[in-house]
Amino acid sequence: MRSERRTAVAPPRCSTCAVRDSALCSALDDGDLARIHAIGLRRTVAAEQVLVWTGDRNAICANLVSGVLKVVRAGPDRQDHIVGLLFPGDFVGELFADSASDTVQVLCDADLCIYPRAALRHVLDDHPAAERLLLRRALATLNDARKWMLILSRKTARAKVATFLIDMARRLDDAGAAAGKFDLPMSRSEIGAVLGLTIETVSRQVTALRVAGIIALPGGRSVVIRDHARLAGRAAA
Amino acid sequence: MRSERRTAVAPPRCSTCAVRDSALCSALDDGDLARIHAIGLRRTVAAEQVLVWTGDRNAICANLVSGVLKVVRAGPDRQDHIVGLLFPGDFVGELFADSASDTVQVLCDADLCIYPRAALRHVLDDHPAAERLLLRRALATLNDARKWMLILSRKTARAKVATFLIDMARRLDDAGAAAGKFDLPMSRSEIGAVLGLTIETVSRQVTALRVAGIIALPGGRSVVIRDHARLAGRAAA
DNA sequence: CGTAGTTTTGATCAAGATCAAAAGGAGTGG
DNA sequence: CCACTCCTTTTGATCTTGATCAAAACTACG
Numbered sequence: 001m002r003s004e005r006r007t008a009v010a011p012p013r014c015s016t017c018a019v020r021d022s023a024l025c026s027a028l029d030d031g032d033l034a035r036i037h038a039i040g041l042r043r044t045v046a047a048e049q050v051l052v053w054t055g056d057r058n059a060i061c062a063n064l065v066s067g068v069l070k071v072v073r074a075g076p077d078r079q080d081h082i083v084g085l086l087f088p089g090d091f092v093g094e095l096f097a098d099s100a101s102d103t104v105q106v107l108c109d110a111d112l113c114i115y116p117r118a119a120l121r122h123v124l125d126d127h128p129a130a131e132r133l134l135l136r137r138a139l140a141t142l143n144d145a146r147k148w149m150l151i152l153s154r155k156t157a158r159a160k161v162a163t164f165l166i167d168m169a170r171r172l173d174d175a176g177a178a179a180g181k182f183d184l185p186m187s188r189s190e191i192g193a194v195l196g197l198t199i200e201t202v203s204r205q206v207t208a209l210r211v212a213g214i215i216a217l218p219g220g221r222s223v224v225i226r227d228h229a230r231l232a233g234r235a236a237a
Numbered sequence: 238m239r240s241e242r243r244t245a246v247a248p249p250r251c252s253t254c255a256v257r258d259s260a261l262c263s264a265l266d267d268g269d270l271a272r273i274h275a276i277g278l279r280r281t282v283a284a285e286q287v288l289v290w291t292g293d294r295n296a297i298c299a300n301l302v303s304g305v306l307k308v309v310r311a312g313p314d315r316q317d318h319i320v321g322l323l324f325p326g327d328f329v330g331e332l333f334a335d336s337a338s339d340t341v342q343v344l345c346d347a348d349l350c351i352y353p354r355a356a357l358r359h360v361l362d363d364h365p366a367a368e369r370l371l372l373r374r375a376l377a378t379l380n381d382a383r384k385w386m387l388i389l390s391r392k393t394a395r396a397k398v399a400t401f402l403i404d405m406a407r408r409l410d411d412a413g414a415a416a417g418k419f420d421l422p423m424s425r426s427e428i429g430a431v432l433g434l435t436i437e438t439v440s441r442q443v444t445a446l447r448v449a450g451i452i453a454l455p456g457g458r459s460v461v462i463r464d465h466a467r468l469a470g471r472a473a474a
Numbered sequence: 475c476g477t478a479g480t481t482t483t484g485a486t487c488a489a490g491a492t493c494a495a496a497a498g499g500a501g502t503g504g
Numbered sequence: 505c506c507a508c509t510c511c512t513t514t515t516g517a518t519c520t521t522g523a524t525c526a527a528a529a530c531t532a533c534g
Contacts, residue, residue, distance in 0.1 A: 073383060075391050076473045083383040096373050101380060128365045135368060136333050138375040143338060145382040146310060146320040153389040153433025154312050157522065188481065196390025201522055203482055220531090236313045394490065425513065438490060440514055457499095 011037040022089035023063040023113075027130040039119040045106050051092065052104040061093030061117050067110025068185040072103045072193070082194040084141070087171055091137060095121060107185040152196050155237075160195040161205040162235035165215065169225055180225035187221075209234075248274040259326035260300040260350075264367040276356040282343050289330065289341040298330030298354050304347025305422040309340045309430070319431040321378065324408055328374060332358060344422040389433050392474075397432040398442040399472035402452065406462055417462035424458075446471075 014020060014033050025033060045051065045067075052058070054074060064086050071084035083102065086092055094100060095117065124131045151163055172182040184191070188206075189199045197205075209215045214231050216224040225231055251257060251270050262270060282288065282304075289295070291311060301323050308321035320339065323329055331337060332354065361368045388400055409419040421428070425443075426436045434442075446452045451468050453461040462468055 073387055075387050079391055081387045081390060083386050094376070096376060102383075125365075128362075128368065131365065131368060131372065135372045135375060138372060138379060139331070139333060142375060142379045142382060143334075145379055145386060146339075149320050149382060149386055149389055150310055150312050150318045152386055153318060154316055198523060199481080200483085200524085204522095207482070435491060436513080437492085437515085440512095441490095444514070 009034070013037070013042065017065065019063065019065050019089040023065075024091055024130060024133060025063065027133040028127065032127060036115070036120075036123055039123065040113045040115050042111065042113055045110050045112060047106050047109050049106045050103060051106065051112075052100045052102070054100055054103045056100040058094055058097060058100045059117055060114055061091070061095060061120050062112040062114040064088055064090045064092055065111040065113060067106060067108040069110060070105050070107050070186070070190065072105060073101070074103075080193055081196065082190060083145070085171075085194070091134065093117065095124075095134070107190075157195075157197055157201050158205050158208070159235055159237050160197060161191075161202060161209070162231050164191060164195055165209075165223065165225065166228075166231060166235055169223075180228065182223060184221040184223060250274070250279065254302065256300060256302050256326040260302075261328055261367060261370060262300065264370040265364065269364060273352070273357075273360055276360065277350045277352050279348065279350055282347050282349060284343050284346050286343045287340060288343065288349075289337045289339070291337055291340045293337040295331055295334060295337045296354055297351055298328070298332060298357050299349040299351040301325055301327045301329055302348040302350060305344045306347060307342050307344050307423070307427065309342060310338070311340075317430055318433065319427060320382070322408075322431070328371065330354065332361075332371070344427075394432075394434055394438050395442050395445070396472055396474050397434060398428075398439060398446070399468050401428060401432055402446075402460065402462065403468060403472055406460075417465060419460060421458040421460060 009030060011034055014025065014037055015030075017023075017025070020026065025036065028036060042065075051062070051069070052060070054072075066088050069086040069090075069092065070082050071086065072080050073083045074080050085107075086104075092104060092112065124134075151160060155163065168184065169180060169182055172185075173179055186194075188202050191197075192199045192202045195202065206215075206217070209231070210217055212230070214225070214227045214234070216226055218224060248271055251262065251274055252267075254260075254262070257263065262273065265273060279302075288299070288306070289297070291309075303325050306323040306327075306329065307319050308323065309317050310320045311317050322344075323341075329341060329349065361371070388397060392400065405421060406417060406419055409422075410416055423431075425439050428434075429436045429439045432439065443452075443454070446468070447454055449467070451462070451464045451471070453463055455461060
């Protein structure tokens with residue numbers, strides 16, 4: 001829709017972009033891409049950096065091009081919980097809320113295309129297809145959140161950890177080489193913050209999986225899934 | 238936007254509708270209302286009835302006019318969890334998924350305006366304002382789901398029950414008469430399915446609140462909050 | 475080699491699940 | 505009006521899971 005208003009040539013950076021066809025940009029043709037490119041700013045952000053603090057004026061949104069981010073919400077007693085993880089192609093930020101409800105922090109060095117929120121909203125006003133894509137994304141994310149509600153409230157620690165590893169494998173190892181091998185982008189304590197478990201319980205469950213021969217831990221934060229079927233079995237329980 | 242295409246007169250049923258200004262319809266002017274009214278069907282559905290079964294072809298969507306619905310997702314071991322409650326003005330159904338991921342069931346006798354999904358999507362194609370409203374709603378629901386993720390994974394049973402009662406009071410007692418008095422639209426076992434607790438634990442916590450004088454239980458499923466401050470205190474812990 | 479951080483392992487404890495049964499409440503029929 | 509049944513709620517006793525407290529082992533880095 002609404003193509004060739006100017007030149008229908010994508011900005012060079014965009015045409016080679018890894019997430020051209022999965023991010024918000026996938027709803028835009030080359031011509032429209034120029035417009036969103038004009039308001040965007042490509043930046044690399046190092047691990048640990050905080051993109052958005054809870055309560056911020058919420059001025060920025062972004063497309064995540066590479067890396068992994070965590071979305072953290074603070075409990076009443078200063079106890080943090082990770083309510084979402086963001087992977088390449090995901091949309092970052094809250095388009096409508098005036099102040100940010102969550103803190104967004106970088107886990108792995110990340111590349112982002114950052115847009116001022118107001119400008120992005122203007123672009124969306126003219127691009128219902130892009131807005132529909134955001135709606136679908138939001139509904140998919142809601143679906144995910146509800147899936148985790150089930151896991152958090154009903155599953156045992158062993159099933160939580162198994163589910164988490166399967167989920168991470170699904171999202172990370174296509175990028176890597178061999179199936180079932182990936183590097184966790186987070187510490188044990190962050191895994192605990194995803195699963196609602198203490199660091200000790202996470203560690204014990206991971207060790208139990210290793211002892212049972214279901215996974216291997218070649219060192220650092222890398223994980224190899226040796227027996228996918230048994231891991232899935234533990235996730236179901 | 239795009240008003241007076243025909244006569245800018247709202248259908249009589251709509252102009253007196255209790256949720257005219259809060260449901261999806263609030264994004265439509267009187268003229269456009271006629272169009273959505275034309276594809277809609279007003280129905281009353283009795284408690285216990287199931288509107289959508291998990292896995293259904295997902296053909297319908299609706300605006301909830303009165304009553305309360307529950308959105309239920311089945312765990313692996315046939316253990317159900319309530320992942321959402323729907324109140325008057327809320328949108329019911331999944332616009333994009335081809336098969337329903339959740340079962341939707343009526344808790345209190347409910348009035349709905351039901352629309353065929355395909356027809357509704359066509360209306361939305363021409364009404365970006367309505368679609369934007371759905372996007373905002375979806376993001377608000379996501380926010381809610383994430384709030385419950387925190388509660389489910391981090392709070393104790395006593396805090397969960399207190400939080401639940403505060404939430405229900407907020408949503409139900411403005412409709413009723415005296416502040417802090419309302420009828421729970423669900424059984425103890427359904428409360429357990431919201432909070433990830435057993436029926437026994439819910440019962441014990443409710444009893445403890447009554448014994449402490451924080452709430453009163455005049456009979457049936459009605460609840461009176463006697464000490465809002467102390468209830469809030471328990472919810473924070 | 476030493477220091478600071480993370481991860482693992484161990485011992486104990488408490489919250490909530492589970493199993494079991496009694497008590498309450500609503501509807502039905504005598 | 506009472507007796508009976510069915511269902512929900514409450515109460516009680518015990519047991520399991522994961523949290524907590526504590527310390528050792530491992531990693532990375534200067």
